[in-house]
Amino acid sequence: MNARTEPGEAGAEPNTSARPSLIREFLLVAGLFLVYKLGRQLATGHTAQAFHNARRVWHLERDVHLPHENAVQSALLHGDTLVHLANTYYATVHFPATLAFLIWLYLRRPAHYVWARRVLAVVTAAALVLPFTFPLAPPRMVTGTGLVDTARAYGPSVYGPPSSDHLSNQFAAMPSLHFGWALMVAIGLIAATRSRWRWLWLLHPLVTLLVIVGTANHYWLDAIVATAMLGLALAVIHPPRRTATTAGCGTGRLSAPEPVLAGAAR
Secondary structure, eight states: OOOOOOOTSSTOOOOOOOOHHHHHHHHHHHHHHHHHHHHHHTOOOOOOHHHHHHHHHHHHHHTTOOOOOHHHHHTTOHHHHHHHHHHHHHHHHHHHHHHHHHHHHHOOOHHHHHHHHHHHHHHHHTTTTTHSSSSOOOOOOOOSSSSOOOHHSSSSSSSOOTTTSOOOTTBBSSSSSHHHHHHHHHHHHHHHOOTTTTTGGHHHHHHHHHHHHHTTTOOHHHHHHHHHHHHHHHHSOOOOOTTTTTTSSSSSOOOOOTTTTTTTTO
């Protein structure tokens, strides 16, 4: 007797027919992270312009009445433990959370994985253009704001002095890929799961936003620009559709991904 469970029946495994080659995906994702790191390093050497743009961003935020970044940082500085946790979150969660998200989708929701990988690749590629056209010093480097570089003051810190830091471009604050990736992780998990608690994934980008602002690594506008970029990518790269017969079941068999931007990030 055939004991295999048909898709859509109780206990059925998620559809894996759309799962791409593991080796190819490993190379693609590794390449995405490498481009992210190397691309920002190429946009160095614009220190004066980066500080000029920082003052412009700071005054623009005040002109449009965005909340002061100082208010968030003041809340963190009520205790050493809280600010240390915020620094640790900034330093250690960004890459592992995104990688874990992609691995889970690859194993359990392969069609959603292809969609999410394409969105992240497009957003990351677009974000690498801004440091060339709009270099921006983070608020922790700007005098006159009243903000503290919490990582240097309380630890842990992932950055050294800008003049000797050859692993990152600290004048590429806009957009905040910390926030953009975190928001995509939440959106992707909400789209790929059916739990009534799935909206709690939005806590990840919310905490990330408070952390990047409170530690003075980013301005509010950095997150706003990242959100706009992600929104544009999601508008043209559509998630896979669930079939009508399985839309309400826990296994959620998926139809083929939308052909839009089928070649993106390949």
